[in-house]
Amino acid sequence: MSTQFVLSGRARALTSSAIREILKITERPEVVSFAGGLPSPATFPVERMREATEKVLREAPHAALQYGPTEGFAPLREWVAARLSRPGAAIPASRVLITTGSQQGLDLLGKVLIDEGSKVLVETPSYLGALQAFSLFSPRFGALPADAQGIVTDALDAARLSGARFLYCLPNFQNPTGRRMPLARREALVALAAEAGVPLVEDDPYGELSYGGEALPSLLSMNPDGVIYMGSFSKVLAPGLRLGYVVAPEQVHAKMVQAKQAADLHTPSFSQRIVHEALRDGFLDAHIPSIRSLYAQQCERMLAALEREFPPQARWNRPEGGMFIWVELPEGLDSGVLLAKAVERNVAFVPGAPFYAIEPRANTLRLSFVTVPGEKIDAGIKVLGELLAAEIAALPAVA
Amino acid sequence: MSTQFVLSGRARALTSSAIREILKITERPEVVSFAGGLPSPATFPVERMREATEKVLREAPHAALQYGPTEGFAPLREWVAARLSRPGAAIPASRVLITTGSQQGLDLLGKVLIDEGSKVLVETPSYLGALQAFSLFSPRFGALPADAQGIVTDALDAARLSGARFLYCLPNFQNPTGRRMPLARREALVALAAEAGVPLVEDDPYGELSYGGEALPSLLSMNPDGVIYMGSFSKVLAPGLRLGYVVAPEQVHAKMVQAKQAADLHTPSFSQRIVHEALRDGFLDAHIPSIRSLYAQQCERMLAALEREFPPQARWNRPEGGMFIWVELPEGLDSGVLLAKAVERNVAFVPGAPFYAIEPRANTLRLSFVTVPGEKIDAGIKVLGELLAAEIAALPAVA
Numbered sequence: 149m150s151t152q153f154v155l156s157g158r159a160r161a162l163t164s165s166a167i168r169e170i171l172k173i174t175e176r177p178e179v180v181s182f183a184g185g186l187p188s189p190a191t192f193p194v195e196r197m198r199e200a201t202e203k204v205l206r207e208a209p210h211a212a213l214q215y216g217p218t219e220g221f222a223p224l225r226e227w228v229a230a231r232l233s234r235p236g237a238a239i240p241a242s243r244v245l246i247t248t249g250s251q252q253g254l255d256l257l258g259k260v261l262i263d264e265g266s267k268v269l270v271e272t273p274s275y276l277g278a279l280q281a282f283s284l285f286s287p288r289f290g291a292l293p294a295d296a297q298g299i300v301t302d303a304l305d306a307a308r309l310s311g312a313r314f315l316y317c318l319p320n321f322q323n324p325t326g327r328r329m330p331l332a333r334r335e336a337l338v339a340l341a342a343e344a345g346v347p348l349v350e351d352d353p354y355g356e357l358s359y360g361g362e363a364l365p366s367l368l369s370m371n372p373d374g375v376i377y378m379g380s381f382s383k384v385l386a387p388g389l390r391l392g393y394v395v396a397p398e399q400v401h402a403k404m405v406q407a408k409q410a411a412d413l414h415t416p417s418f419s420q421r422i423v424h425e426a427l428r429d430g431f432l433d434a435h436i437p438s439i440r441s442l443y444a445q446q447c448e449r450m451l452a453a454l455e456r457e458f459p460p461q462a463r464w465n466r467p468e469g470g471m472f473i474w475v476e477l478p479e480g481l482d483s484g485v486l487l488a489k490a491v492e493r494n495v496a497f498v499p500g501a502p503f504y505a506i507e508p509r510a511n512t513l514r515l516s517f518v519t520v521p522g523e524k525i526d527a528g529i530k531v532l533g534e535l536l537a538a539e540i541a542a543l544p545a546v547a
Numbered sequence: 548m549s550t551q552f553v554l555s556g557r558a559r560a561l562t563s564s565a566i567r568e569i570l571k572i573t574e575r576p577e578v579v580s581f582a583g584g585l586p587s588p589a590t591f592p593v594e595r596m597r598e599a600t601e602k603v604l605r606e607a608p609h610a611a612l613q614y615g616p617t618e619g620f621a622p623l624r625e626w627v628a629a630r631l632s633r634p635g636a637a638i639p640a641s642r643v644l645i646t647t648g649s650q651q652g653l654d655l656l657g658k659v660l661i662d663e664g665s666k667v668l669v670e671t672p673s674y675l676g677a678l679q680a681f682s683l684f685s686p687r688f689g690a691l692p693a694d695a696q697g698i699v700t701d702a703l704d705a706a707r708l709s710g711a712r713f714l715y716c717l718p719n720f721q722n723p724t725g726r727r728m729p730l731a732r733r734e735a736l737v738a739l740a741a742e743a744g745v746p747l748v749e750d751d752p753y754g755e756l757s758y759g760g761e762a763l764p765s766l767l768s769m770n771p772d773g774v775i776y777m778g779s780f781s782k783v784l785a786p787g788l789r790l791g792y793v794v795a796p797e798q799v800h801a802k803m804v805q806a807k808q809a810a811d812l813h814t815p816s817f818s819q820r821i822v823h824e825a826l827r828d829g830f831l832d833a834h835i836p837s838i839r840s841l842y843a844q845q846c847e848r849m850l851a852a853l854e855r856e857f858p859p860q861a862r863w864n865r866p867e868g869g870m871f872i873w874v875e876l877p878e879g880l881d882s883g884v885l886l887a888k889a890v891e892r893n894v895a896f897v898p899g900a901p902f903y904a905i906e907p908r909a910n911t912l913r914l915s916f917v918t919v920p921g922e923k924i925d926a927g928i929k930v931l932g933e934l935l936a937a938e939i940a941a942l943p944a945v946a
Contacts, residue, residue, distance in 0.1 A: 149744040151773035153799050154712055156684070159659035162805040189609035197612065198604045205597045210588035213596065213785035248647050248789075248811040255810045259683060260558035281809040284658060285555070313553055345548040374550035386612035388816035390647075400552050406561040410680040411654045411810070412647040416818055417787035 158284050174496040180528035182515040183496040185323060185471065188446075189519075191439045192386045193426070200425035208421060216417035218409045220246025220393070224424040228393050232377065234369040243395050245404055248415045250353055250380035250392030254281035256411065257349060257376065257394070260403040261313045262287045269315040271299055273503035273512070275323045275351065278316055287313070289505035296465050298322065298329035301336035309344035314376070319367060321354040321470025324503045324514040328468055331364055338370045347400075353380040353392075356436050358469035359444035373397055381423055383471075384436055389419045443471065443518050449525050450517040457533030461540055464515075473515045474500070477536065480543050483513040489535050495528045557683050573895040579927035581914040582895040584722060584870065587845075588918075590838045591785045592825070599824035607820060615816035617808045619645025619792070623823040627792050631776065633768040642794050644803055647814045649752055649779035649791035653680035655810065656748060656775065656793070659802040660712045661686045668714040670698055672902035672911070674722045674750065677715055686712070688904035695864055697721065697728035700735035708743035713775070718766060720753040720869025723902045723913040727867055730763055737769045746799075752779040752791075755835050757868035758843035772796055780822055782870075783835055788818045842870065842917050848924050849916040856932030860939055863914075872914045873899070876935065879942050882912040888934050894927045 174181035204212050219225065222241070229241040247253045254277065262268060262285035270279070272291040279289075290312065293300045299317060309315060317337075319329040329337070341348045350367040368377040380392040396404060408414070447467055454464055454473070464475045477483060483499040490496060500512025517525065573580035603611050618624065621640070628640040646652045653676065661667060661684035669678065671690040678688075689711065692699045698716060708714060716736075718728040728736070740747045749766040767776040779791040795803060807813070846866055853863055853872070863874045876882060882898040889895060899911025916924065 149742070151741065151746050151770075151796075152744040153746055153796065154660070154665075155799075155802060156658065156660055156662045156665070158662075159802045159806065162659075162802060162809075184614075186614050189613055192609060192612045194604065194608040194612070197608070198601075201600055201604065202597075205593065205600065209593040209596070210591055211787075213591045213593070213787040214588055215583075215585050215781075215786045248815075251809070252811045259555065260561075261553070261555055263555045263557075266553075266555070277809070277812070284806070284809055342550065343548070345551040347550050347552055371550075382614075386817075387614045388610075388612040390811060390813070390815040397550075397552065400554075403554060403558045403561060407558065407683070410561075410650070410676070410683055412651045412789060413676070414789070416647075416789040416815060418785075418818060419815055 158286065161283070173491055179491075179494045179496055180520055180524045181496040182517065182520060182528060183498045184516055184519065186519055187383050187387060187471070188442060191442060193431075193435055196426050196431060196435075197386065197422065200422045203425050204418070204421045212418045212421045214417060216414050216420070218405050218414045220244065220415060221417065221420035221424060224420050227424060227427055228379070228395070232366070232368065232379075232395060234365070237369045237372050239368070239372060239395055243398065243401050245394045245396070245401060245408065246415050246420060247392045247394055247408070248412055249382065249387075249390040250351070250378050251277055251281065252408070252411070253378045253392055253394040254278050256404045256407045257314075258282045258285040259407045260400065267312040269309065269312045269346075270505045271317050271322065273324060273500060274316065274505060275318060276503050278351065279503075279505055282316075291505045291507070296327055298327055298333055299337060301333045301340060304340055306340055306344035309340060309346045312346045314347040314349045315341060316349040316351065318351045318354070319364070320352055321357060321467060321472070323354070324472055324498070324500065325474035326465055326467035326470050326472040327474070328364070334364065334367060334370065338367055338374070342371060342374055348375045349378070350375055351378045353383050354470040356384050357440060357443060357471070359440055359447065361468065368395065376400060384432055384439065385423060385426065389423060391415065391419055391423055440469075446517045446522070446525070447473070449522045450515065450529065453526050453529035457530045459533065459537045459540055462536060471516050471518045473517060475513045475515060477511040477513070478540060478543065479511055481539055482510040484510065486513070486532075486535055486539060490532060493531050493535070495531045497532070557685065560682070572890055578890075578893045578895055579919055579923045580895040581916065581919060581927060582897045583915055583918065585918055586782050586786060586870070587841060590841060592830075592834055595825050595830060595834075596785065596821065599821045602824050603817070603820045611817045611820045613816060615813050615819070617804050617813045619643065619814060620816065620819040620823060623819050626823060626826055627778070627794070631765070631767060631778075631794060633764070636768045636771050638767070638771060638794055642797065642800050644793045644795070644800060644807065645814050645819060646791045646793055646807070647811055648781065648786075648789040649750070649777050650676055650680065651807070651810070652777045652791055652793040653677050655803045655806045656713075657681045657684040658806045659799065666711045668708065668711045668745075669904050670716050670721065672723060672899060673715065673904060674717060675902050677750065678902075678904055681715075690904045690906070695726055697726055697732055698736060700732045700739060703739055705739055705743040708739060708745045711745045713746040713748045714740060715748040715750065717750045717753070718763070719751055720756060720866060720871070722753070722869075723871055723897070723899065724873035725864055725866035725869050725871040726873070727763070733763065733766060733769065737766055737773070741770060741773055747774045748777070749774050750777045752782050753869040755783050756839060756842060756870070758839055758846065760867065767794065775799060783831055783838065784822060784825065788822060790814065790818055790822055839868075845916045845921070845924070846872070848921045849914065849928065852925050852928035856929045858932065858936045858939055861935060870915050870917045872916060874912045874914060876910040876912070877939060877942065878910055880938055881909040883909065885912070885931075885934055885938060889931060892930050892934070894930045896931070
């Protein structure tokens with residue numbers, strides 16, 4: 149008989165991500181793509197990476213090419229712990245796990261904390277990659293109400309949180325909305341979670357990309373024993389290295405290490421040592437301002453184009469950092485339909501619906517402003533504005 | 548209340564690997580360790596890696612540091628496909644998925660092919676890392692009878708295989724036993740699996756490390772549509788890069804790609820490009836003979852020491868390749884007890900029991916011969932021989 153490949157239930161439930169399929173279309177060079185979550189390659193510190201690589205291959209080639217500990221390269225773990233520590237909230241390096249990109253942290257988290265049917269709380273909307281990673285372990289999602297300032301803590305009480313395996317959120321310049329949670333809401337959320345005994349999972353790939361003003365304290369710094377924190381070098385150095393980290397209380401850390409051992413033994417020793425070498429002498433603090441300044445400029449350019457080209461019925465936020473603007477179209481419009489028409493005119497973005505754990509809102513979309521040159525931002529937003537105006541004109545009149 | 552971290556059932560079932568705990572002990576430089584599965588760093592082509600890295604960072608720095616496709620770097624996928632293709636059994640590059648080490652292939656396989664309670668067949672004994680990866684998805688293991696030549700196909704019929712999600716085996720220089728499956732058994736296994744409609748998973752990290760004689764055909768080459776093949780650059784280049792690959796029929800490949808997207812988005816672009824660059828111009832075929840020659844010499848040294856130092860009641864195999872020798876002690880001895888005494892005398896190895904999916908045999912152990920210098924092989928085996936003789940002398944006399 150022919151070979152029978154019987155797929156697992158979780159594999160049958162897997163569907164390819166909308167972002168992924170769109171990225172395939174937008175690989176054509178003539179497409180102006182606001183779809184990808186790719187950092188601008190102009191921000192990659194190529195020379196610094198070259199120097200760091202040479203040094204690692206000169207000084208420790210055999211260690212860099214050999215198997216290493218599952219927890220990660222010790223000096224890099226210490227660097228992460230020192231960077232995240234705050235007065236009164238020291239983070240020991242023993243809580244740091246180096247991961248193969250932040251995405252792996254999400255997979256490991258799902259593995260060690262989610263059983264079939266477990267209650268998992270997320271923002272409305274939330275990061276698609278997290279929803280995908282968690283979904284493989286069949287949780288029951290609860291979506292918390294959110295507005296332009298993130299989770300609406302006033303609308304919550306501890307009972308609403310109670311019994312959840314964890315509450316996952318991105319307080320800084322969230323993917324997909326670009327929104328940031330203000331201090332008062334952070335404090336309220338940490339207090340509510342502590343009252344309910346529910347762990348918070350703070351995903352923070354964009355925290356360093358603030359365009360101005362004060363950095364807000366992390367949830368981790370407010371309650372180190374109640375928060376699992378996830379960070380990444382993808383947005384501040386380069387994503388092609390696939391380096392992230394998870395900080396977790398000892399008990400969870402130990403289980404994540406075991407799960408990681410089965411997942412990929414360890415993250416490449418080679419790239420861990422290179423990144424640690426590149427980070428020495430405060431390099432990041434010297435480098436990040438150039439990323440912030442570029443992205444702030446790109447963001448202003450897109451906001452100006454939106455003001456100029458988009459019909460008044462569309463609404464969007466003014467991000468204070470990060471890589472994304474979130475657009476809400478009038479009710480009744482479907483951004484998936486808009487995308488099909490936009491792609492015909494060589495413009496792309498990501499429809500908002502896949503970012504909702506439950507009750508997707510089809511009239512939303514995400515725009516990334518970091519990789520597209522200024523003139524193309526203008527031209528692309530103009531096309532979207534025209535298409536949108538036509539869509540709105542075709543809506544049935546409301547009595 | 549204090550935060551409640553409720554672990555998933557699979558996390559509660561996770562236990563730290565015996566190998567891992569032993570490796571911690573054996574990090575002390577005075578320990579002669581036959582425990583690790585680490586390749587010898589003397590075989591790492593440092594100069595070639597340096598040249599390849601320089602070229603990648605000179606010619607394509609931004610692409611190497613940017614996000615890449617989940618399937619892997621296309622030229623590397625093509626290289627793998629070409630290397631595995633045989634006359635009459637061409638492997639299309641579209642079936643190749645680059646993974647973050649071969650271990651990740653095992654995790655993805657578990658994710659897409661195992662439901663709770665699924666029947667999964669393995670050899671007796673089998674690779675511990677595979678048992679760990681699959682266990683996270685709660686299969687029901689079946690262990691197939693095996694001898695010094697691998698799975699005893701004469702003892703099987705299609706009914707015994709029937710209904711399994713897959714049969715996992717390492718035909719070449721298996722970890723932990725070092726044994727190789729002869730051609731006739733390979734043919735019989737492929738025929739039986741085809742008759743039962745059961746997919747074969749062929750894990751082949753050591754296939755290139757044959758010390759002499761002909762390479763035997765892969766199971767993949769015998770039935771490309773019925774075999775999932777896993778390979779690695781860890782043993783022929785360097786493990787610290789964490790680069791492996793899985794070749795699978797389209798339907799399984801597509802699901803593994805989706806699962807990988809949720810697991811780590813993609814394997815580092817940086818290391819994929821470096822390895823592809825290093826492999827050009829037939830480098831591997833020039834490089835591998837030096838690894839074979841070193842390992843063959845190390846193996847002979849350990850075999851000679853075993854002949855000299857071990858009591859006649861112990862038995863072991865003579866590997867034709869790979870990195871391991873498998874030792875069977877007299878019934879009634881526990882290699883875990885022997886290990887505790889050996890570590891006191893600064894010698895380490897891996898007890899065999901954790902390599903059994905079911906019915907562990909405590910009187911077995913694995914010796915790795917590749918990283919320890921010759922004189923230390925002699926000294927370490929002498930210590931083990933003495934301890935073993937004492938253990939045997941203490942066994943209750945059989946009437």
